[in-house]
Amino acid sequence: MNEHLLERFVNYAKVNTRSDMNSQTVPTTYTQVEFALTLAEELKKIGMKEVEYNEANGFVTATLPSNLMVDVPVIGFIAHIDTADFNAENIQPQIHKNYDGKDILLNEDLGIVMTTTEFPQLVNYIGKTLVTTDGTTLLGADDKAGMASIVTAMEELIQHPELPHGKIRVAFGPDEEIGRGALLFDVDHFQADFAYTLDSGVVGKFEYETFNAAQAELTIKGTSVHPGSAKDSMVNALLVAAQFATALPQEEVPEKTAGYEGFYMLSSQVGTIDEVKATYIIRDHDKATFEKRKKQFAALVDQFNQSFDHPRIALHLYDQYYNMRDIIEKDFSIVELALEAYRSIGIEPDVKPFRGGTDGSIITYKGLPTPNIFTGAENLHGKYEFVSLEGMQQAAQVVIEIARLNSKK
Ligand SMILES: [Zn+2]
Known part of the structure; x- marks a missing residue:
């Protein structure tokens, strides 16, 4: 899974999909349309069904049909295509294999260094594969890491039919960073019983309370x-x-x-x-x-x-x-399902109220309960943004494990 996931993430990250608050088009930037169309082709290629690009809202949706004999609830997984309001021209992801725990030189010419003094959490990544920027742009791991993990999990499930899962729906949408994309999301067409966004930070994070x-x-x-x-x-x-x-x-x-x-x-x-x-x-x-x-x-x-x-x-x-908790509390089983999946693959859940909103906040109030899973990315929205390959892999495993646990319901 690893090499595929890394390559997929780097390919996604290189494309400038910055959204634009001042644009009135849907999506707000044409690069997001191009990205969505390429993604739709990729989803077809890995074997996803009912792959659609919706011109009215800019969402790509697709289905992984169930491989069970019985009906179980349909789960959705959602991530956003756009990146935050920060330079996204000519993104050059840098791969640091077997990270040694020292300061990371992002850009030799410009002398840009990510230091362990300023970012002490880097110590948690010793021995892992980190992807960073070259110090001149953001990385866009928010939310390309979420996208790469979902697509890779789908590919994994398709290539391993022995892994049990019910029907899964995936959606990738534009303009999350400017708070607009999810407003146009078509919940009726998506037809999932509940969903998760993959759009949070470090491994273990889980959010079902927002502002x-x-x-x-x-x-x-x-x-x-x-x-x-x-x-x-x-x-x-x-x-x-x-x-x-x-x-x-x-x-x-x-x-x-x-x-x-x-x-x-x-x-x-x-x-x-x-x-x-x-x-x-x-x-x-x-x-x-x-x-x-x-x-x-x-x-x-x-x-x-x-x-x-x-x-x-x-x-x-x-x-x-609005705070999605007020709706999610009515049926807490979707939180429990996710946390059970975390624990079952050895991840200690870190559940805290999120001091912000997510696409999930809006989608939840449209009638589809959608809490938020981690992506493994840190220092979002700037030049020190990074993600670990292992973190993305764990996010993909959570997706697969949620599907497996759900198949027994
Ligand atoms: Zn995000």
Whole structure:
């Protein structure tokens, strides 16, 4: 399995599939379409059935038919094609076989080194095969590692018909990193009973709790007057924006919170005396606290507006995704199935609330419960991103083991 998996991952990683927040096409970049079409061909070649590329949503889906005499629940495995908002031009994955535990020279010409002082977790990979960047791009192991593990697991199951499995559906979709891809995912067409994304970090991680998430967009209107004659007439939108930011709870920000603690975060702010546009994100695992946070935010806007002669702050507040736990809790067996698979192949599960969202958060709320499995990748979204071959292999084994355990249900 190993050589195939490594080659497959490197081939995927080399293709620039960065998504683009500012594009309105589906997918947002054409390279994702090309990648999806090549992937569809590969899936046919390894023997997958019902391979389809859906132009309306950019998803490639395929089926591995059951090899059982009885019906068992249909499992889906899902990963995303796009990579994060970081340089993805000319990605040159570097393979470090039998890693010696020392600093890794990523780029000799530019003197870029991944040091064990800065990344002490590297010690966990001694003797393993690491894939890193050349220091100028991201690697895109998020989520090409997930993709490579799923495809390799399917290939393994096809080549070994003695491994029991029910019907399996796989899906590979675009634009996860900008939070849009899964919104268009066609759950009815996918026809799985439950699914897993492979889109998390180090080996052992498992996530079925995510944030509830909302975004608040503020437009603050000032009154711009020549500073020489501004007394009692100027309203400086820049200052109003600054006052607003400091009126929010100062301890409830990402840099001061962890675990189940929610936050407000100012994510962008641009403008002039005349007008400022500010964007905040609001996050909380607990639904009730999440609703309270949104109310508090809106109340603060009202309070500011009342201090002016007329309302100067317009608020556009909307939900982005919800904590999948509220749905997954209703049938915990899909969590138990995955954790049983981890343990049965010797992986100690590390289950923590995820301080973010996944494609699975959106897909779960579309009616398909979809927790998240590890990929083996670390330092995502930047030039120090890396993945171990062994980690990807373990992810592929988890997929195969979940299918085996499910075949006995
Ligand atoms: Zn991802």
